[in-house]
Amino acid sequence: MNYEIVTLPAFRAVGLKWEGIFSEIVPNLKEVIQQTEDRADELKYKVNPSVQLGLSYHVVENGFAHYAVYEVSDEQEIPDGMIEIRVPEWTYVKTTHHKGKDIHKTYADLHQWLFDSDYTALREAGVDYYDPYMPIKHEYCPVDRDPSDPHFDIYIPIIKK
Structure with a gap:
């Protein structure tokens, strides 16, 4: 697996x-x-x-909140029944889950990388998370993916240990 440290600007989705x-x-x-x-x-x-975002926040016991969203510019109005989320500028570890591979193994390998690295997963102040290892997970999914065998990029917000 390849791991890259990247900083993404704040965005609206x-x-x-x-x-x-x-x-x-x-x-x-x-x-x-x-x-x-x-x-x-x-x-x-x-x-x-061409990219749908899956933004998961483990703020529910035995579960999570998931935002299935698209990044949009400030001109975008919020259609009926939809929501807006704003993500601050964060530094992430980025990796890719490849088609034909086991998603659980991709995340297990990423967890091991985090454990062995100089980084730990970001935890926002004042937020109670129920996942101690990766409380925030952002997946960037091509809209033309195969839902039964997807490929996507994974971004985990991190800070130095």
Whole structure:
């Protein structure tokens, strides 16, 4: 696996939010992701229309909040039923989950890299997270991915240990 340290500027994103526990992921989360994709044409000011973002925050016990969104410019209004999320400038470790590989292994390898590195996962002040290792996970998913065998970039916000 390749790991790269990158700093991304703050951005604004609009789409749909799902919040729940792990046992509710199928089919609920997949439906929200698909609904966001189906409604993408309502977002006229997408910064990168070929990439849907999956922003996960482990703020739910035994689960997480997930934002299925597209990065948008400030001109974008929020369509009915959608939400906005603003992500600050953060430094991330970036890696890629490749098609045909085991997603659990990709994340296990990333966890090991974090453990062995000079970095630890960022935890926002004043926020209670239930995942001690990777409380925030951002996935950049090509819209033309195969849902049954996806490939995507993973960004984990980090700070120096």
